[in-house]
Amino acid sequence: MSEMCFEDILINAGTDAFGWITGYAEFPCFHRQIEVVCHEGVTPEYAARTLQWLAAVDETQVREICRYAMYYLQDQLEATSVGELLDEGIQHLEDPLEILDYMEFGSLYIKPPQDPMLPVLNLGGGCDWQEDEGLQCLMKDGHVVYMGSWNDMDVWDKHLLDDDMYLSNYVLYPRRDELQQKVAEQLRRQPPEQIPHLEFAMNAPVRNAVEILLAGAEHCTE
Numbered sequence: 001m002s003e004m005c006f007e008d009i010l011i012n013a014g015t016d017a018f019g020w021i022t023g024y025a026e027f028p029c030f031h032r033q034i035e036v037v038c039h040e041g042v043t044p045e046y047a048a049r050t051l052q053w054l055a056a057v058d059e060t061q062v063r064e065i066c067r068y069a070m071y072y073l074q075d076q077l078e079a080t081s082v083g084e085l086l087d088e089g090i091q092h093l094e095d096p097l098e099i100l101d102y103m104e105f106g107s108l109y110i111k112p113p114q115d116p117m118l119p120v121l122n123l124g125g126g127c128d129w130q131e132d133e134g135l136q137c138l139m140k141d142g143h144v145v146y147m148g149s150w151n152d153m154d155v156w157d158k159h160l161l162d163d164d165m166y167l168s169n170y171v172l173y174p175r176r177d178e179l180q181q182k183v184a185e186q187l188r189r190q191p192p193e194q195i196p197h198l199e200f201a202m203n204a205p206v207r208n209a210v211e212i213l214l215a216g217a218e219h220c221t222e
Helices: 046-056 059-079 088-092 097-104 170-189 205-217
Strands: 012-016 021-027 031-037 102-110 120-127 137-142 143-150
Touching: 021 046, 031 046, 031 205, 046 102, 046 120, 059 097, 059 137, 059 143, 059 170, 088 097, 097 102, 102 137, 102 205, 120 205
Parallel strands: 031 102
Antiparallel strands: 012 021, 021 031, 102 120, 120 137, 137 143
């Protein structure tokens, strides 16, 4: 019996500049084709299994994706002036599924698995409210474990849902106030000499986030 090859499962399968196998496959729930990028070490058999998980995405899972995308949008509208650049409709969505008019997934990334039988998906795309940073959605065992800007997050990262991820992972958005207080309390209990020396560029988003936390821990203004 001949072994499976990527040409059997991907449309226009080929090798890119990084030596990864790329091609296209159907994303049935969204009625479109999506680019598939298979990193080094991924077998055709595992890629085929991942495409089965992609085909199994249903409306319940799409609604979960949209709910967290709504948090992402809401945060950007509240924290930035991006709303001035968007049409009026996106600012008054009633059904989470309506956000699909303003976002899309165009890529599926497949990396060597830690557990080849556990369903995972690494989806990349774009959205109207954060065009420069893109969009990433990670799913594990049928549920979203990361939604936010494209940071090349790893679906196998055990720290995706850690408390200190509340600023970047919109799965944690409903608990943001609680987690911010919790992290600030941890900083308050940590003696200053134990706080590591960190340097960030003046315009780095993480610098602003750290300054806010430290200011709160010391009971002073930013």
